Amino acid sequence: MEIPLLVGAGLIVIGAGMGLGKIGGSAMEAIARQPEASGKIQTAMIIIAALLEGLAFAALILGKA
Amino acid sequence: MHNFSIAKFILVLLVFCSLSTFAKAESDGGAVSSKSEIDAYIDHHLQDSYDYNFWSDGETGEHFGFPLPIILIDDGLKVFLSSKFHHGETVAEADGEYYKIYHGKIYKTDAEGTITLGEENHPTNSKPLDFSITKNVATMILTSILLLFMFGGLAKNYKHSKLPKGFGRVLEPLVIYVRDDIAIPNIGEKKYRNFMGFLLTVFFFIWILNLLGMTPLGVNVTGNIAVTACLALFTYVITQFSANKEYWKHIFWMPGVPVLMKIILIPIELLGTLTKPFALMIRLFANITAGHVVIMSLIALIFVGNNIYADTSISLLLALFISVIELLVAFLQAYIFTMLSALFIGLAVEEHDHAHDEHATKEII
Numbered sequence: 001m002e003i004p005l006l007v008g009a010g011l012i013v014i015g016a017g018m019g020l021g022k023i024g025g026s027a028m029e030a031i032a033r034q035p036e037a038s039g040k041i042q043t044a045m046i047i048i049a050a051l052l053e054g055l056a057f058a059a060l061i062l063g064k065a
Numbered sequence: 066m067h068n069f070s071i072a073k074f075i076l077v078l079l080v081f082c083s084l085s086t087f088a089k090a091e092s093d094g095g096a097v098s099s100k101s102e103i104d105a106y107i108d109h110h111l112q113d114s115y116d117y118n119f120w121s122d123g124e125t126g127e128h129f130g131f132p133l134p135i136i137l138i139d140d141g142l143k144v145f146l147s148s149k150f151h152h153g154e155t156v157a158e159a160d161g162e163y164y165k166i167y168h169g170k171i172y173k174t175d176a177e178g179t180i181t182l183g184e185e186n187h188p189t190n191s192k193p194l195d196f197s198i199t200k201n202v203a204t205m206i207l208t209s210i211l212l213l214f215m216f217g218g219l220a221k222n223y224k225h226s227k228l229p230k231g232f233g234r235v236l237e238p239l240v241i242y243v244r245d246d247i248a249i250p251n252i253g254e255k256k257y258r259n260f261m262g263f264l265l266t267v268f269f270f271i272w273i274l275n276l277l278g279m280t281p282l283g284v285n286v287t288g289n290i291a292v293t294a295c296l297a298l299f300t301y302v303i304t305q306f307s308a309n310k311e312y313w314k315h316i317f318w319m320p321g322v323p324v325l326m327k328i329i330l331i332p333i334e335l336l337g338t339l340t341k342p343f344a345l346m347i348r349l350f351a352n353i354t355a356g357h358v359v360i361m362s363l364i365a366l367i368f369v370g371n372n373i374y375a376d377t378s379i380s381l382l383l384a385l386f387i388s389v390i391e392l393l394v395a396f397l398q399a400y401i402f403t404m405l406s407a408l409f410i411g412l413a414v415e416e417h418d419h420a421h422d423e424h425a426t427k428e429i430i
Binding site: 050053055 | 246250343344345347348350351352397400401404405408
């Protein structure tokens with residue numbers, strides 16, 4: 001049971017990493033375009049990142065249980 | 066002069082962090098050599114316990130720390146100190162009944178402390194109702210008292226002058242930050258005042274508990290799912306009870322979609338109200354637990370390799386690095402918990418502007 005669990009965990013991390021990369025990259029582009037809105041963009045970025053992270057953690061923990 | 070003070074601050078930070086890593090390395094028992102021992106050592110750190118144990122002497126078996134009160138309800142109230150258990154090694158006797166700690170839980174036994182194991186190695190002994198002041202509970206009480214002193218002083222100070230004195234000067238910008246950057250943008254200028262008490266309490270409570278987890282006390286309160294579940298429950302109850310008519314209408318009779326769709330959407334929307342606090346709970350718990358596990362594993366590197374000097378230096382450097390990151394995470398998680406709580410409350414109390422299309426409102430979350 002150990003190996004499928006670890007593969008699943010790896011898949012979750014790949015997915016979450018791709019999501020975070022997309023969010024971070026888009027936020028960077030947006031800030032570069034509109035530096036004056038960087039505060040708002042950062043807040044939105046952190047919220048979306050937190051939601052994504054919650055999902056990834058839920059998957060990891062439910063997978064272990 | 067300015068540079069000098071920054072250098073001093075960084076030095077203090079470094080010493081503090083490395084001290085806490087040393088303390089953690091020592092806190093839970095002597096030499097750790099094999100994989101299973103390291104696992105047991107990390108597990109032990111993550112769990113709640115009935116006493117504060119700062120470190121133990123592996124050779125003599127001595128423990129250094131202090132006991133906490135045990136409160137059991139089992140044919141009447143039974144209160145005694147956890148030192149009676151001798152760190153789970155002996156049976157404790159209270160009013161003619163015998164209790165023993167088995168895998169971190171208290172069971173009722175006979176005078177010899179026999180634990181009978183049933184199927185799947187679960188004990189069949191009866192369990193008393195356990196209201197003990199455990200390590201986590203004691204730490205939370207400590208934090209509450211700390212908050213009371215910090216903010217009681219600040220509040221008293223405002224009666225005399227508009228400028229805070231002493232430690233209040235550190236707190237005032239944080240309070241204003243929570244108000245201006247978390248509460249007002251999410252809940253709105255009109256209604257934010259009712260929720261400031263909750264948001265500030267949650268923010269500082271989580272932040273201080275996260276920071277205490279980084280100290281040599283070796284506590285792991287916000288990495289306990291029961292604690293985060295309770296915090297998330299507060300957000301859930303406050304959100305549901307302060308919600309307005311629009312919020313319930315969007316759950317039970319979503320405007321602007323066909324009737325069949327409305328019926329399908331009811332259970333989905335109801336489930337949606339539950340997943341928000343569930344995610345809050347999991348997020349805080351998993352982040353803090355993950356941080357603790359990473360730091361403990363890096364410290365355990367010392368005992369894995371052959372060259373003790375090389376392993377120790379690498380391990381301490383990595384542990385220091387992660388510890389500094391964890392200081393950031395401690396703040397970030399408190400911020401995110403408060404921010405998302407404010408967002409959920411804001412969605413529930415939001416006044417819809419009927420002049421505009423009401424589906425333009427944020428309903429993704």
